[in-house]
Amino acid sequence: MRVQGQAGQRRKTTRIDHIRGDWPLSFRAGRLSMQQMDTSYFTNREDVMSTQNSLLRGWTVALAGTGINLALGILYAYSMLKGDIAKLFDGAGDPYAVACLSFALSMIIGGKMQDKVGPRLTAILGGLLVGAGFIVCSQSTSYWGWIVGFGMLAGLGFGFGYSAATPPALKWFPPAKTGLIAGIVVSGFGIAPVYLAPACKYLLGAYGLQQTMLILGIAFITIVCGMAMLVANPPAGYVAEMVDTKSTGKTAPAKKVGNEMTPSQILRTGSFYTLWVTFFIGAGAGLMVIGSIAGMAKQSMGEYAFIAVAVMSIGNAGGRIVAGVLSDKLGRANTLMVMLVFQATLMFAAIPVVGGNASSGTLITLLATFIGFNYGSNLSLFPSFAKDLWGTKNYGLNYGALFSAWGVGAFVLVKASAALTAKFGGFTISFAVAGVMLLVGAMLASSLRPKKVAVPATASDLVEDEELILQKVSTE
Numbered sequence: 001m002r003v004q005g006q007a008g009q010r011r012k013t014t015r016i017d018h019i020r021g022d023w024p025l026s027f028r029a030g031r032l033s034m035q036q037m038d039t040s041y042f043t044n045r046e047d048v049m050s051t052q053n054s055l056l057r058g059w060t061v062a063l064a065g066t067g068i069n070l071a072l073g074i075l076y077a078y079s080m081l082k083g084d085i086a087k088l089f090d091g092a093g094d095p096y097a098v099a100c101l102s103f104a105l106s107m108i109i110g111g112k113m114q115d116k117v118g119p120r121l122t123a124i125l126g127g128l129l130v131g132a133g134f135i136v137c138s139q140s141t142s143y144w145g146w147i148v149g150f151g152m153l154a155g156l157g158f159g160f161g162y163s164a165a166t167p168p169a170l171k172w173f174p175p176a177k178t179g180l181i182a183g184i185v186v187s188g189f190g191i192a193p194v195y196l197a198p199a200c201k202y203l204l205g206a207y208g209l210q211q212t213m214l215i216l217g218i219a220f221i222t223i224v225c226g227m228a229m230l231v232a233n234p235p236a237g238y239v240a241e242m243v244d245t246k247s248t249g250k251t252a253p254a255k256k257v258g259n260e261m262t263p264s265q266i267l268r269t270g271s272f273y274t275l276w277v278t279f280f281i282g283a284g285a286g287l288m289v290i291g292s293i294a295g296m297a298k299q300s301m302g303e304y305a306f307i308a309v310a311v312m313s314i315g316n317a318g319g320r321i322v323a324g325v326l327s328d329k330l331g332r333a334n335t336l337m338v339m340l341v342f343q344a345t346l347m348f349a350a351i352p353v354v355g356g357n358a359s360s361g362t363l364i365t366l367l368a369t370f371i372g373f374n375y376g377s378n379l380s381l382f383p384s385f386a387k388d389l390w391g392t393k394n395y396g397l398n399y400g401a402l403f404s405a406w407g408v409g410a411f412v413l414v415k416a417s418a419a420l421t422a423k424f425g426g427f428t429i430s431f432a433v434a435g436v437m438l439l440v441g442a443m444l445a446s447s448l449r450p451k452k453v454a455v456p457a458t459a460s461d462l463v464e465d466e467e468l469i470l471q472k473v474s475t476e
Helices: 002-022 025-036 040-086 094-117 119-138 143-163 166-171 175-191 193-228 270-290 293-330 332-355 361-390 395-424 428-446 459-475
Strands: 241-244 250-253
Touching (some): 040 143, 040 166, 040 175, 040 193, 040 293, 094 166, 119 193, 143 166, 166 175, 166 361, 166 395, 175 293, 175 361, 193 293, 270 332, 270 361, 332 361, 332 428, 395 428
Antiparallel strands (some): 241 250
16 A cells, blocks of 8 residues: 555656756746745735625524523513403512512523524523413413413513523623624513514504414514524634734634633622622612513503513613623613613602693603613623623523522512502602612722723833933933
């Protein structure tokens, strides 16, 4: 075998030498120069094409995740169903509160599942659970039937689907785009009421509550499971790179993200608990308004209250994208501080509006839209914090643990708001308490800003400084 290889090599060399001998001198010189030319240009072009293909795949995953969230965003349109549910039993807000708590719990389980078996199966399970929960509600008129159907089954499905949408999308992109991608994917959840609010209004009027839940349940199974087929994690060892073809035609290496940390490690850091409390405040305060906006708007807008829900959802989705982009430029902590202070200001400004007997529907809609905008910023900033600080290897479980703040905040503050409203006969006290809490959250967020580390001067720096001083003295 070795002899054949040597013979083949000799034959190949002889043939090439013979051809070179027959070629014109200028052509032979060109061929030699091409053989000796640096091939780095072609290598770089191959790297760029490979990176562009990876980013194309990443955008497919990101848009599929957005589609999944567009279906799961029915949670934010619950206020459109609440009036009809209240005709069935007392405590119409309880299924919503339980769903938020189940949502947060399943984010931990779904995050672990997403890390182990991938996002596709996790999203499919989420779609099946949401659909099953809605179908159970379509067959029940009892309090506990809705607690089990919407509160537990659908709530768990929201968490499994949501946990499978954002993490894989972030893994396909470099850290410089973390905020943008997180904002786009989660914006689907926020903007869903734009189409779900009028759709629910039509279905409720045409078919009633029970048939509406059945139709929505079947639709969600179809949409979520279909979109789940397009969701996938990048291959093992994949490292996202930035494409910089305009200047050099080369791919720029991605900035290094935080250390790859396990859940047990992040629970021993102070940043986790600071983020958890801040998330609890920001999310809970926003959900206080989102869960009640239809009821507040209905007093002045009547049957057109769904418009307030739809417009608010645009602000909700816009806040996720805008905050994500700003955080890529200004930093996560700075952006979070600004959003929390702005939301606190809006809470205080809302007191005379919601406290009046004849509140303007336009003012309520505008306030709710801006509060929804600030609430939405939480849903893109905190997943970005999780990736920056703790890496992507255990991202699903790590962010699931942090997301528990959202569920607890929704459950506690929504229930507290309902109790305060019942006791004082209005939303004034609820909004005042939320405003104070948001200011506390802003102070906590300030502690998350990266600390500047002073770099000690080197010996060469000291020598250069001394030479500059001597030159200045000599010129004088």
